[in-house]
Amino acid sequence: MNFHKYYNYKLPITTNPSEYGSLLFSRDNLTIVRLTINLMCIIETITLEGKTINKVKLFRNLGFVLEWTDTYGSDFHSFTRNLGHMTYHFENGLLKRKKRG
Numbered sequence: 001m002n003f004h005k006y007y008n009y010k011l012p013i014t015t016n017p018s019e020y021g022s023l024l025f026s027r028d029n030l031t032i033v034r035l036t037i038n039l040m041c042i043i044e045t046i047t048l049e050g051k052t053i054n055k056v057k058l059f060r061n062l063g064f065v066l067e068w069t070d071t072y073g074s075d076f077h078s079f080t081r082n083l084g085h086m087t088y089h090f091e092n093g094l095l096k097r098k099k100r101g
Contacts, residue, residue: 009058010035015054017054021033021036030045031045038060040058056070
């Protein structure tokens, strides 16, 4: 699995919550995954205006660290990640573009 490095965190480059790490809980549109022994993500998958979006919250030692959204592209091999003031576009697990805004 490829990772997107953001500060000291290695964020999975995937839109599939089950590929983030060890599945702790999954029901309907909510998934909780453990990335490492002290990192976990809560992922809410929603459909808005025909687009599938993952709203992801990262926790370290049960304390909130950061959040981002991943919007699926035209297929499941590409997506756009909005994190902080940056937008990243990934295709086939590789970063293709990034921009402010």
